[in-house]
Amino acid sequence: MQRRVTEQTCKTIREALRAAQAALAPVAGEEAAREARLFFCHALGWDMARLLSRQSDIFPGEYEKMLGEMLARRLAGEPLQYILGEWELMGLPFRVDARALIPRQDTETLVEAALGLIKERGYRTVLDLCCGTGCIGISLAALSGAAVTLADISVDALALARENAEKNGVCARVMETDLFSNITGSFDLIACNPPYLSDADMAALQREVRFEPALALYGGEDGLDFYRRIRTEYAAHLNQRGALLLEVGFGQAAAVCALFGENAYVLRDLCGVERVVAVC
Structure with a gap:
């Protein structure tokens, strides 16, 4: 699952967010979209306003590994807050x-x-x-x-x-x-x-x-x-x-x-x- 998510994040930020949200759904439920956005903000070092305004940008490939690791930890049940730190x-x-x-x-x-x-x-x-x-x-x-x-x-x-x-x-x-x-x-x-x-x-x-x-x-x-x-x-x-x-x-x-x-x-x-x- 982690590999599929990172492959999709080579597209736009919007597409990458959707893939991350789908991956998080089993553990985060209705909060999956919010958690995905928080992970992306953390990985990119952006605030929420910047993330939402630049969803048509290509997701930078150098952040795929970090994002994949955060998603894997969350899918293992670790709390969002501990992952964000x-x-x-x-x-x-x-x-x-x-x-x-x-x-x-x-x-x-x-x-x-x-x-x-x-x-x-x-x-x-x-x-x-x-x-x-x-x-x-x-x-x-x-x-x-x-x-x-x-x-x-x-x-x-x-x-x-x-x-x-x-x-x-x-x-x-x-x-x-x-x-x-x-x-x-x-x-x-x-x-x-x-x-x-x-x-x-x-x-x-x-x-x-x-x-x-x-x-x-x-x-x-x-x-x-x-x-x-x-x-x-x-x-x-x-x-x-x-x-x-x-x-x-x-x-x-x-x-x-x-x-x-x-x-x-x-x-x-x-x-x-x-x-x-x-x-x-």
Whole structure:
């Protein structure tokens, strides 16, 4: 299949795009056309506007090998974001690879809530717990000027978070820790997207998600282990009038709210899905 795709890409960019879209259809479905365009932009070093305006051009042969390799990786199930090596959250670019979870648009609900609290309450210090790529904390630092600590148990994830802080011009403290075990001091805001997949979720993972680190996915038998630990430890590290924001999995909001009591409430994303539990 890879050979047929690269043979067809010797024609116009439009024809090459159609061939790539057809090749991607089994893994990308309705997203095949969009993924094909993103791969072409990456291979050619063009933005989307340039790609769309030059579809009658001949596809440059020197890029066929790179394109073929990217398509082969995607057809093997690897996530688009890992192949591109970069993905956006809140309009900011983040390096992504198998060291950490891929930033997802779902998480923007938490970031937007955090930005609102920072502005409304004058928060100055933020702990991004289970930071992964650092996308939450770095977004908050870049967009609000808050002083941010990025914390994770994974040394590899923290290395990636450092790269992303530098990429976005953010100065952040980085801490290797198992939740709060090595955290000193307290913060105005604690934001956390912890592992929250259950045994059943892990057994039914999509092929793409299996490329992401299990350490950042698995939250125990019912998916709530990390929320239980956070409940017992967070208060010692939260300043007076501070806030805790937790991203939750589908259908978990009520159970997480129950863990944190009467000061907990749910925030929904733009699709109406219960996405964040706030405690403040």
